[in-house]
Amino acid sequence: MIWLIGLIIFVVLVTIYYANRIMILGNRVDNAWSQIDVQLKKRADLVPNLVETVKGYMKHEKEAIKAVTKARERMMKAGSDEDRVKANNQMTGALKTIFALSENYPKLRANENFMMLQEELSAVENKIAYARQFYNDSILTYNNLVTTFPGSIFASILGKKKKKHLEIEASERKAVKVDF
Structure with a gap:
C-alpha cells in the first residue's frame, strides 16, 4: 500500500516537473522571438x-531607395512571425544593395550622418544575428524536451508540438565569391 x-x-511530481519545464522552455522561446522583434523594430526605425x-x-538610384522603403x-x-521573417529578409537585401551602391558616391560615404547610420545599422544587424542564434538555441532545447521520452508524452498531453527554427535564405547560403 505504501509503495x-x-x-x-512520484508520478505527480514527474508530471509537475515536465509540465513546468515545457512551459518554461516555451516561454524562453517566446522571449527569444521578442528579442529579435525588438532589434527588427530598431532597424526599421533607422531606415527613414x-x-x-x-x-x-543617390538621385539615380530610386529603385534601391524604393526597395528599402517598401521592405520597411x-x-x-x-x-505573423513568418511574414515578419520574410519582410526582414527583404529588408536585409535592400539595405545590402544601398550600402553596395553607396560605394559609388564618395561624398555620401564621407557624410557623417550616413557613417553614423551605417554603424548603427551594423550594430543592430549584429544584435539580430545574436538574437536569431539565441532563438534557435532556445528552439533546440524546447524541441529536445518535447520530442524525447518521457517529455514527448507530457508534451502531447499539453498539446505542445515541435517548433521551427529560423533559417537563412538560400541566397545567404551561397559562398561569397572573391576575385583577386
Missing part, C-alpha cells in the same frame, strides 16, 4: 533616416 502511495506521489540621408546623394513598410505591416 502505491509512493508511486502516485537612412533614406533621407541617401536621397540627396512590409515589415511594419507584417502580422
